[in-house]
Amino acid sequence: xxxxxxxxxxxxxxxxxxxxxxxxxxxxxRVFGYSEFRGRQAxxxxxxxxxxxxxVLMPTGGGKSICYxxxxxxxxGLGIVVSPLIALMKxxxxxxxxxxxxxGFLNSSLPSxxxxxxxxxxxxxxxxxxxxxxERLLQPAFxxxxxxxxxxxxxxxxxxxxxxxxxxFRPEYQQLGVLASRFPQIPRIALTATADERTxxxxxxxxxxxxxxxxxxxxxxxxxxxTIVEKDNGKKQLLDFIQAQPEGSAGVVxxxxxxxxxxxxxxxxxxxxxxxxxxxxLPQAERIRVQDEFLxxxxxxxxxxxxxxxxIDKPNVRFVAHLxxxxxxxxxxxxxGRAGRDGLASEVWMAYGLGDIVNVRRMLAQSDSPPxxxxxxxxxxxxxxxxxxxxxCRRQMLLGYFGESxxxxxxxxxxxxxxxxxxxxxxxxxxALSAAIRTGNRFGAGHLIDVLRGELxxxxxxxxxxxxxxxxxxxxxxxxxWRNVLRQLVALGYLLPDLDGFGALxxxxxxxxxxxxxxxxxxxxLSETKPKNTRSKSYSSDLPSDAQARFDQLRVLRLAFxxxxxxxxYIIFNDATLRDMAVMNPAHLSEMRHISGIxxxxxxxxxxxxxxxxxxxxxxxxxxxVVSATIVSTIALDQAEQATKVDTLQATLELVxxxxxxxxxxxxxxxxxxxxxxxxxxxYQAQHITLTELLYxxxxxxxxxxxxxxxxxxxxxxTASKVLKETLQHRYGYADLNAALWLWH
Ligand SMILES: [Zn+2]
Numbered sequence: 001x002x003x004x005x006x007x008x009x010x011x012x013x014x015x016x017x018x019x020x021x022x023x024x025x026x027x028x029x030r031v032f033g034y035s036e037f038r039g040r041q042a043x044x045x046x047x048x049x050x051x052x053x054x055x056v057l058m059p060t061g062g063g064k065s066i067c068y069x070x071x072x073x074x075x076x077g078l079g080i081v082v083s084p085l086i087a088l089m090k091x092x093x094x095x096x097x098x099x100x101x102x103x104g105f106l107n108s109s110l111p112s113x114x115x116x117x118x119x120x121x122x123x124x125x126x127x128x129x130x131x132x133x134x135e136r137l138l139q140p141a142f143x144x145x146x147x148x149x150x151x152x153x154x155x156x157x158x159x160x161x162x163x164x165x166x167x168x169f170r171p172e173y174q175q176l177g178v179l180a181s182r183f184p185q186i187p188r189i190a191l192t193a194t195a196d197e198r199t200x201x202x203x204x205x206x207x208x209x210x211x212x213x214x215x216x217x218x219x220x221x222x223x224x225x226x227t228i229v230e231k232d233n234g235k236k237q238l239l240d241f242i243q244a245q246p247e248g249s250a251g252v253v254x255x256x257x258x259x260x261x262x263x264x265x266x267x268x269x270x271x272x273x274x275x276x277x278x279x280x281x282l283p284q285a286e287r288i289r290v291q292d293e294f295l296x297x298x299x300x301x302x303x304x305x306x307x308x309x310x311x312i313d314k315p316n317v318r319f320v321a322h323l324x325x326x327x328x329x330x331x332x333x334x335x336x337g338r339a340g341r342d343g344l345a346s347e348v349w350m351a352y353g354l355g356d357i358v359n360v361r362r363m364l365a366q367s368d369s370p371p372x373x374x375x376x377x378x379x380x381x382x383x384x385x386x387x388x389x390x391x392x393c394r395r396q397m398l399l400g401y402f403g404e405s406x407x408x409x410x411x412x413x414x415x416x417x418x419x420x421x422x423x424x425x426x427x428x429x430x431x432a433l434s435a436a437i438r439t440g441n442r443f444g445a446g447h448l449i450d451v452l453r454g455e456l457x458x459x460x461x462x463x464x465x466x467x468x469x470x471x472x473x474x475x476x477x478x479x480x481x482w483r484n485v486l487r488q489l490v491a492l493g494y495l496l497p498d499l500d501g502f503g504a505l506x507x508x509x510x511x512x513x514x515x516x517x518x519x520x521x522x523x524x525x526l527s528e529t530k531p532k533n534t535r536s537k538s539y540s541s542d543l544p545s546d547a548q549a550r551f552d553q554l555r556v557l558r559l560a561f562x563x564x565x566x567x568x569x570y571i572i573f574n575d576a577t578l579r580d581m582a583v584m585n586p587a588h589l590s591e592m593r594h595i596s597g598i599x600x601x602x603x604x605x606x607x608x609x610x611x612x613x614x615x616x617x618x619x620x621x622x623x624x625x626v627v628s629a630t631i632v633s634t635i636a637l638d639q640a641e642q643a644t645k646v647d648t649l650q651a652t653l654e655l656v657x658x659x660x661x662x663x664x665x666x667x668x669x670x671x672x673x674x675x676x677x678x679x680x681x682x683x684y685q686a687q688h689i690t691l692t693e694l695l696y697x698x699x700x701x702x703x704x705x706x707x708x709x710x711x712x713x714x715x716x717x718x719t720a721s722k723v724l725k726e727t728l729q730h731r732y733g734y735a736d737l738n739a740a741l742w743l744w745h
Contacts, residue, residue, distance in 0.1 A: 677735020
């Protein structure tokens with residue numbers, strides 16, 4: 001039977017009298033604390049719980065794990081989950097233990113005594129769900145061990161690892177076919193977030209899923225907003241983008257090279273953001289430390305090469321930014337897909353310009369790949385560039401690339417929200433191409449623009465280019481407008497970079513029809529005003545300010561529990577649950593029970609503590625005077641920012657009044673010390689805290705900073721520069737430097 005026929009729902013309306021479905025729904029509410037299944041979860045669960053095989057294709061964040069966890073618990077015996085991501089197993093098992101499921105994992109990272117204990121637990125039926133690495137599962141002794149106990153199912157996670165076509169190929173995965181011959185009666189469910197047709201056929205063949213039901217979900221990630229901007233000053237644009245996010249948002253910034261990763265992290269740190277650097281060149285211990293900090297602390301921004309991400313399952317990554325072009329649309333979808341796994345609104349953003357396209361086009365041309373591979377790579381790059389330059393809905397284009405059609409524009413990407421103007425650029429393109437031809441296909445964008453605009457530069461005179469008929473024929477467009485035209489001509493393949501890397505642009509064969517006038521060309525117009533980063537749908541700033549204050553306080557409490565148990569905060573409660581709690585503001589445990597994500601065990605463990613915190617906050621808002629609006633008026637903030645900023649300053653102020661120092665506040669709030677430092681300075685400027693509460697350096701140290709600043713030509717009350725920090729051998733953080741500069745008269 002064709003796959004498309006199989007993928008149709010068996011039964012569009014779930015049959016509520018189905019006892020399996022009723023049991024699954026009961027378990028969903030009681031154990032996991034959710035009242036409804038999402039998407040096709042219910043169908044998948046009843047299929048597998050009923051003893052059938054299944055192949056599940058679902059995007060990241062679609063709720064895959066519940067599709068095997070619930071059937072495994074509904075069926076008698078041990079459920080075995082095969083996963084290649086050893087780094088993730090502990091988190092997955094911790095999350096299950098939190099909701100009261102007897103789960104464990106086995107991989108090479110465990111001491112052998114622990115491994116033996118788990119094997120004993122398996123024999124004695126003490127474990128219901130076991131996560132295991134494929135190489136471990138395939139050991140004959142282990143297969144013999146599990147053959148002696150009742151088994152509920154096999155779940156093969158990241159099943160695309162069976163395919164050599166994918167970039168995650170794992171040879172051990174190809175041997176998992178043994179499960180079908182050795183345990184033919186046990187249901188197998190294979191799951192992946194990869195949609196590619198060829199990979200799908202490989203999964204069916206290797207895992208013997210010919211008779212399995214296939215469930216394909218839409219790969220749309222409706223909570224993600226896609227934005228791409230023209231790069232002029234990439235780092236500054238990145239900073240503006242990050243500063244438009246709610247304070248304390250965790251995010252990933254992807255850069256092409258190790259050097260760019262380090263520079264970007266340093267730049268963001270200098271602006272008071274808690275940024276981390278991650279790339280393959282760091283010692284392993286440092287990589288682990290950075291990864292753990294990103295997972296276990298809140299609000300970290302990680303600057304990374306694409307080496308970072310596989311094995312990261314942090315659900316509340318609020319944004320993903322690309323400061324350099326990804327390799328392909330597949331890569332882009334995967335990297336941006338790390339945002340918003342919790343289903344809450346998330347932003348993905350990219351800045352790219354002419355230089356980036358010239359670079360990637362040249363790298364591809366210079367690669368040693370065989371011609372047929374190169375053809376595939378060129379096609380992939382062209383698809384990516386067309387996506388960057390599109391004037392139509394990005395989501396439609398992205399999903400279309402993966403073979404999924406979306407009938408209407410999404411209304412929630414940058415091109416939908418502020419549609420770019422397009423214009424007939426045929427003549428402009430002909431002028432630009434002609435300038436390249438007349439100058440011998442030997443010059444870069446800057447010189448071509450000078451020729452077009454008739455700028456009498458030294459270089460123009462040196463090459464006698466002012467004598468060309470094309471000289472000055474493009475005075476109707478600004479330099480920026482020409483740059484915009486040239487970028488699109490390179491993106492669309494009419495101009496190609498030279499292979500020597502001198503930046504020359506060469507007219508391609510493809511341009512012939514355009515030059516002859518037998519083809520017309522429409523391009524995106526230069527955006528006149530910088531698109532404003534509206535945050536109308538943002539998850540945090542759309543909370544009413546009192547709920548936002550509760551949310552901030554509940555986060556502090558959650559972090560305390562997480563640190564005590566050495567688990568990431570989202571294992572205690574995810575952001576969506578915490579947000580509901582802040583909005584509903586329950587006063588009794590019975591109300592707490594109705595909040596999504598709170599099952600029986602979590603209610604028992606944490607319900608009272610979170611309830612007490614909410615009751616305290618209620619009491620405080622009645623007694624304590626609210627920080628006056630003068631904080632806001634003394635600091636120039638635009639109106640939209642005021643609500644969230646005043647809350648975050650107030651949260652810091654309350655902790656100062658509770659007698660906490662800067663380090664303790666930073667820890668409790670999950671923010672960087674530099675960020676708290678900037679809060680303290682603002683609070684001091686608005687006269688809400690004393691000088692003693694502001695300062696963490698001695699009068700001598702203040703003197704030293706001020707003298708050095710004077711030597712460097714800085715002015716009183718200026719913001720600290722990187723040079724100042726370096727000159728003082730990094731002995732002071734920006735918070736201290738800025739405080740000293742503020743006090744300098
Ligand atoms: Zn759209």
